[in-house]
Amino acid sequence: xxxxxxxxxxxxxxxxxxxxxxxxxxxxxxxxxxxxxxxxxxxxxxxxxxxxxxxxxxxxxxxxxxxxxxxxxxxxxxxxxxxxxxxxxxxxxxxxxxxxxxxxxxxxxxxxxxxxxxxxxxxxxxxxxxxxxxxxxxxxxxxxxxxxxxxxxxxxxxxxxxxxxxxxxxxxxxxxxxxxxxxxxxxxxxxxxxxxxxxxxxxxxxxxxxxxxxxxxxxxxxxxxxxxxxxxxxxxxxxxxxxxxxxxx
Amino acid sequence: xxxxxxxxxxxxxxxxxxxxxxxxxxxxxxxxxxxxxxxxxxxxxxxxxxxxxxxxxxxxxxxxxxxxxxxxxxxxxxxxxxxxxxxxxxxxxxxxxxxxxxxxxxxxxxxxxxxxxxxxxxxxxxxxxxxxxxxxxxxxxxxxxxxxxxxxxxxxxxxxxxxxxxxxxxxxxxxxxxxxxxxxxxxxxxxxxxxxxxxxxxxxxxxxxxxxxxxxxxxxxxxxxxxxxxxxxxxxxxxxxxxxxxxxxxxxxxxxxxxxxxxxxxxxxxxxxxxxxxxxxxxxxxxxxxxxxxxxxxxxxxxxxxxxxxxxxxxxxxxxxxxxxx
Numbered sequence: 001x002x003x004x005x006x007x008x009x010x011x012x013x014x015x016x017x018x019x020x021x022x023x024x025x026x027x028x029x030x031x032x033x034x035x036x037x038x039x040x041x042x043x044x045x046x047x048x049x050x051x052x053x054x055x056x057x058x059x060x061x062x063x064x065x066x067x068x069x070x071x072x073x074x075x076x077x078x079x080x081x082x083x084x085x086x087x088x089x090x091x092x093x094x095x096x097x098x099x100x101x102x103x104x105x106x107x108x109x110x111x112x113x114x115x116x117x118x119x120x121x122x123x124x125x126x127x128x129x130x131x132x133x134x135x136x137x138x139x140x141x142x143x144x145x146x147x148x149x150x151x152x153x154x155x156x157x158x159x160x161x162x163x164x165x166x167x168x169x170x171x172x173x174x175x176x177x178x179x180x181x182x183x184x185x186x187x188x189x190x191x192x193x194x195x196x197x198x199x200x201x202x203x204x205x206x207x208x209x210x211x212x213x214x215x216x217x218x219x220x221x222x223x224x225x226x227x228x229x230x231x232x233x234x235x236x237x238x239x240x241x242x243x244x245x246x247x248x249x
Numbered sequence: 250x251x252x253x254x255x256x257x258x259x260x261x262x263x264x265x266x267x268x269x270x271x272x273x274x275x276x277x278x279x280x281x282x283x284x285x286x287x288x289x290x291x292x293x294x295x296x297x298x299x300x301x302x303x304x305x306x307x308x309x310x311x312x313x314x315x316x317x318x319x320x321x322x323x324x325x326x327x328x329x330x331x332x333x334x335x336x337x338x339x340x341x342x343x344x345x346x347x348x349x350x351x352x353x354x355x356x357x358x359x360x361x362x363x364x365x366x367x368x369x370x371x372x373x374x375x376x377x378x379x380x381x382x383x384x385x386x387x388x389x390x391x392x393x394x395x396x397x398x399x400x401x402x403x404x405x406x407x408x409x410x411x412x413x414x415x416x417x418x419x420x421x422x423x424x425x426x427x428x429x430x431x432x433x434x435x436x437x438x439x440x441x442x443x444x445x446x447x448x449x450x451x452x453x454x455x456x457x458x459x460x461x462x463x464x465x466x467x468x469x470x471x472x473x474x475x476x477x478x479x480x481x482x483x484x485x486x487x488x489x490x491x492x493x494x495x496x497x498x499x500x501x502x503x504x505x506x507x508x509x510x511x512x513x514x515x516x517x518x519x520x521x522x523x524x525x526x527x528x529x530x531x532x533x534x535x536x537x538x539x540x541x542x543x544x545x546x547x548x549x550x551x552x553x554x555x556x557x558x559x560x561x562x563x564x565x566x567x568x569x570x571x572x573x574x575x
Contacts, residue, residue, distance in 0.1 A: 045466065048469060050465065050466050050469055069469065069472045069473065069474055070472035071472075072472065073471050073472030074472070078467070078470035080464065080466045080467060082464075083464075083467075084463055084464050084467075086462035086517075088459075088462070088518070089517070092518065093463075096459070096460055096463065099456060099457070099460060099471050099472065099473075100471060100472035104457070105453055132517075
C-alpha cells in the first residue's frame, strides 16, 4: 500500500514539509487534517507527482517517482481541490477516467464502457450523465468528478478538500458516498478535510499535520482521546448524545 | 447521433462547394462544364492552363492553408486553455516575418529563398518559445508570456530593418498581409506533407490532448506526461502553421476563429473538433480567396485582407452572442 517516508519539500528557503512519514492502511478512510498553510495540499500534490520533493513515496514497495505515469494512474487516482468545468458532458468526463487503460490510437473496450457506466451508477448520476459539465451545480460537478476517479479503477483514491464548496447536506451525502466506496469497492482513501466534525465522524484514521510535520497518525478514537485536535486547532471538544463535536468557542 | 453525422456531412458538402467555386469563378468567366473539361480532358490547352496551372494550385493552397492554420489554432487553444490563442502567440508570424525581412535585407534578389526563410523563422521562433517555457516550467501561462516577449523582440527587429532599408518594405507588406497568388503545385508538396503529418499526429493524440482541459494535476493523475504532450502539440501546431506561412504569408484570423466555429459545431470532443476545424478552415479560406479574386476583378484583394475584413466582424458577433448567453 501507499507509504510515505521522510518527505521534505522546500520552497523559497522555507520547509513546507519536513520529514513527513505516513502509511495508508488498506480499505480505510484516512482524513488529512491541519491548519491553513500547514502543507496538506502540498503533501497530496507530492503523491500526485506534481510537486518536486525529497524522500520516498512507495506503492507496494515501488517508488512512485520512478513509475511510468500511466502505470501510476492505474494504481492511484487524484481529485484536486479546484475542479475545472470544460464544455464536455458528464459521460465524456467519466470516460476520461479510463484513459490510463487506453493506448494511443485504440478505442474503449466493452470492459472500459462497463467500468464507466458502473461508476456512473455507483455515484448515482445517471440522471444527468448527458448534461454538460458547465451547466451543473457545484455539488453535481463534484459527483461527476468522483465518478471519473472511480472509473479509473484504482485501489487508492486521494482527494484534496473535495467538500470545500458544498453545503452541509451535500457534504454529508458526498462523505457517505466515500464511505460506501470504501466498504463496497474496498477503496483506500486519503482525503484532505477542513471540517473537523465531519472528519471525526467519517474517517477511520486521522493524520494531523502541523508546521509541515505529522504530529499524529492513527485511529480517530485515539486522536480524540489524546486531545490532538484541541491542541493543534485551538478548539474545544463537546460530546452530545455520544457524538464528539469541535467548536472554536 | 443523426445530428453528429449531419454536421460532418454538411461541412464536407460546404467544402466541396467551396472547392468547385474556387475552380469556377475568376477573372476568366467559364461555364461549369468548361471547369470539368479543363480538369479532366486535354482538349482545350487554354482551359487546361487556367484550371490546372492557375486555379487548381490556388484552390489547393487555400485548402491546405485552411487546414494547417485551423489545426494549429485548435491545438494551441487546447494546450494553453485560452480561446484567444492562435499561431501568432507561439511566434509563428513574428518569426516568419523577421527571417523573411532579414533575408530580403541581406539578399534582396533571393525571392526563391523566402518560403524557406518564412518556414524556418516560424519554426525556430516556436522552438525558442518552447525551450524558454520549458526552462521556466511550461505552464499554460508561461507559454503565452514567453510568446509575447519573443514576439515583441522580433517585431522590434522587423521595424528596425524596415527603417534601415525601405526597399524591402513593399515585398514584406505583401507577405505580411497574406496571399495565394503565384502559388505553384510543386511548392505545395512539402507544406502539404507537414500539414497532414501534424493533423495525423494531432488526431492520434487527441484523446490525450482532450485531458488537458481538466488542468495539469488531473491530467497528470490520469497518466498524461503533461509537459511532453504540451511540447509535442506546440511543435505540431508550429510545423503546421509554419508550412502555411511558407506559401501563403501571414494569414490572420483563420487559426483564431475556425477552432471556435468547429467547437460550436462539434459540441466538444477533440477528435471531432479537429476534423471539423480542418473542413471549416479549408472552406473558409477557399471562399475568402475566391471572393478576393472575383469581387473587384481584375484587381485582386489578397486573401489575408478578405479574411480580416470578414473574420473580425464575425468574431465580434461570436463574442457578443457568447455574452448574451452568459
